[in-house]
Amino acid sequence: MKAMLFRRFGPPDVLEQATVGTPRPGPGEVLVRVAAVGIGRLLDLTARAGNHPYATIEPPHILGADHAGTVAALGEGVDSVQVGDRVAVLPGVACGTCTYCAEGREEVCDSLTVIGTHHPGAYAQYCAVPARNVHKVPDGIPAAMAASLALLGAVAANQMTQAGLRSGHWVLVQGASSALGSTTAAYAPGRLPVAQPITHDQGT
Structure with a gap:
């Protein structure tokens, strides 16, 4: 399969396209044919630069944490999803x-551990992942949206759960124009007032 990997740490141009072996799903795993993958500041940009704060990455390495796609093969014992x-x-x-x-x-x-950090990631045509990590996506949701919402949605949902919020509660979502902030505002139960960001011109 084709993949984007880096053989040394550095700026974006250290990434190169290469042909590597297609992974096989082990017991309890599925093979995902990648349709979309996100680029994260910590899990991708910092790692590629060699400054990952909590993991030791040894090149050559394939990045790519947040992704979505289609189940291409099932490992032994997997019955939660189908090809x-x-x-x-x-x-x-x-x-x-x-x-x-x-x-x-x-x-x-x-x-x-994290896919794309401790395990080969999704900057590739295929990625083998634990079956418990995949969640079915309705046909109406584009792959790019599904890839970005997998982690963001989980974080937003966890925030609401940990805060004990219920329908009708009012909350302040700071940084509501960011990816996580807007996802949290969309996920939160009840109706939330969301302040629109104002561009500040330092010259005025």
Whole structure:
């Protein structure tokens, strides 16, 4: 398959197209044919520059955390999705056995790893991921939107859950014009007033 990878850390031009082996899904995994992948500041840009704050990445490496696509193959024991299903992929891979995972708080798993950081990512035609990380996407949602909403939607939903918000509650979403802020405002229950950003001209 074709993939974008880097063999050394540096600016964007260290990325190169290469032909690599197509991964095979292991037990409990699915192979996703990638239709869209996002570019994140931490998980992609910082990692490519060699400044990732919490992971050691060894080139050559394929980045790409937030992605969506179509299930191309199933690993042993997978029955939650079928070949041909459209899916979005959560990039965080939890161990499933620690105290946090047992409490349903996989986002703070003691052994959390990330697709595209600790595992080969989705800057490629195919990406093998845990089946529990894929979520079916309705046909009306474009792949690019599904790729961006997988992580943003999970973070927004978690914020609302942790805050104990219910329908009718009023909340202030700071930075509501950012990707996460606008997703949170859209997800929050009830109607929310959202302030429009104002461009400030330093010359006036």
